[in-house]
Amino acid sequence: xxxxxxxxxxxxxxxxxxxxxxxxVIFEVLNSTTKHLSAEDIYxxxxxxxxxxxxxxxxxxxxxxxxxxLVDKFDFGDGHSRYELLEAQDKQHHHHLICTKCGKxxxxxxxxKEEIALVKQTEEGLSKKYNFKINSHVTQFYGLCDKCKx
Amino acid sequence: xxxxxxxxxxxxxxxxxxxxxxxxVIFEVLNSTTKHLSAEDIYxxxxxxxxxxxxxxxxxxxxxxxxxxLVDKFDFGDGHSRYELLEAQDKQHHHHLICTKCGKxxxxxxxxKEEIALVKQTEEGLSKKYNFKINSHVTQFYGLCDKCKx
DNA sequence: AATATTAATGAAAATGATTTTCAATAGCAA
DNA sequence: TTGCTATTGAAAATCATTTTCATTAATATT
Ligand SMILES: [Mn+2]
Ligand SMILES: [Mn+2]
Ligand SMILES: [Zn+2]
Ligand SMILES: [Zn+2]
Numbered sequence: 001x002x003x004x005x006x007x008x009x010x011x012x013x014x015x016x017x018x019x020x021x022x023x024x025v026i027f028e029v030l031n032s033t034t035k036h037l038s039a040e041d042i043y044x045x046x047x048x049x050x051x052x053x054x055x056x057x058x059x060x061x062x063x064x065x066x067x068x069x070l071v072d073k074f075d076f077g078d079g080h081s082r083y084e085l086l087e088a089q090d091k092q093h094h095h096h097l098i099c100t101k102c103g104k105x106x107x108x109x110x111x112x113k114e115e116i117a118l119v120k121q122t123e124e125g126l127s128k129k130y131n132f133k134i135n136s137h138v139t140q141f142y143g144l145c146d147k148c149k150x
Numbered sequence: 151x152x153x154x155x156x157x158x159x160x161x162x163x164x165x166x167x168x169x170x171x172x173x174x175v176i177f178e179v180l181n182s183t184t185k186h187l188s189a190e191d192i193y194x195x196x197x198x199x200x201x202x203x204x205x206x207x208x209x210x211x212x213x214x215x216x217x218x219x220l221v222d223k224f225d226f227g228d229g230h231s232r233y234e235l236l237e238a239q240d241k242q243h244h245h246h247l248i249c250t251k252c253g254k255x256x257x258x259x260x261x262x263k264e265e266i267a268l269v270k271q272t273e274e275g276l277s278k279k280y281n282f283k284i285n286s287h288v289t290q291f292y293g294l295c296d297k298c299k300x
Numbered sequence: 301a302a303t304a305t306t307a308a309t310g311a312a313a314a315t316g317a318t319t320t321t322c323a324a325t326a327g328c329a330a
Numbered sequence: 331t332t333g334c335t336a337t338t339g340a341a342a343a344t345c346a347t348t349t350t351c352a353t354t355a356a357t358a359t360t
Contacts, residue, residue, distance in 0.1 A: 019328095056319080
């Protein structure tokens with residue numbers, strides 16, 4: 001985790017960017033949660049302690065982190081983009097299970113091995129057949145969670 | 151295809167809805183394309199012949215068709231929701247391959263058999279483990295198409 | 301066919317997430 | 331410190347989509 005810290009900071013500096021307070025704070029929020037936060041979520045989470053940091057900056061910072069490949073941006077269909085630190089903590093590549101009623105999101109890695117194998121194979125086939133250079137994929141399951149089922 | 155026409159019309163009427171000109175026109179557009187159109191796309195496609203049909207109605211009609219389970223709504227990440235008639239023509243369940251540069255979308259069904267099998271199996275496992283009732287899934291590959299690669 | 305009922309429509313206004321603008325600020329290299 | 335300029339915050343702008351509301355038209359009834 002410590003090497004990751006320096007890693008992203010170095011990466012910032014390496015591309016002529018500055019290490020600012022908002023950037024450090026926003027990174028820390030993402031690094032210490034398991035949730036899938038929206039820009040507004042983050043804004044409110046830090047606003048008490050850092051009232052000087054504006055929502056605009058949250059958006060800009062998240063956007064930058066996405067471009068740096070540090071953060072993943074998701075759309076779960078509720079009108080708010082959500083962000084998640086890549087390779088954070090013990091996190092690995094995973095897919096999502098989303099409750100369409102309450103918005104609950106589950107990261108699952110259970111069947112990821114088989115999925116990854118199939119995905120890799122599919123990617124290869126598709127790349128060849130359609131001449132695409134595939135960079136990423138998204139798999140999401142939508143449904144109703146435990147509580148919302150009844 | 152003829153039975154499909156009557157099918158959706160019957161479904162409409164069955165739920166107390168009226169069969170109006172905008173609805174017929176919008177259905178026809180979706181039924182005669184292989185593309186993934188946005189509300190605005192549809193609006194402009196019909197505007198010359200039917201200048202009386204407003205964008206609001208296009209949105210409303212698409213929304214209704216989605217609720218009826220007649221149309222699928224997708225977000226390919228370009229800021230416009232896109233719509234596709236379900237089970238239209240020779241179309242089957244399929245996944246998408248999206249060029250992040252030019253927006254080209256490919257429907258592919260090549261590896262769908264294996265995918266479907268895995269998806270079904272994954273759904274079962276996830277349903278059990280997380281107590282979700284899974285209703286749908288989305289799988290999309292992002293990359294660069296033939297032309298945009300270079 | 302004429303009429304009554306009310307779902308559906310279109311224009312305009314509102315919404316709300318995200319982006320842009322721009323003058324002020326703060327990293328950081330020298 | 332100083333100077334350069336990337337970054338910031340506030341306010342305004344953008345833009346896809348939704349809401350409002352008076353009008354219209356689909357359909358059931360006469
Ligand atoms: Mn996740
Ligand atoms: Mn498709
Ligand atoms: Zn739920
Ligand atoms: Zn392309």
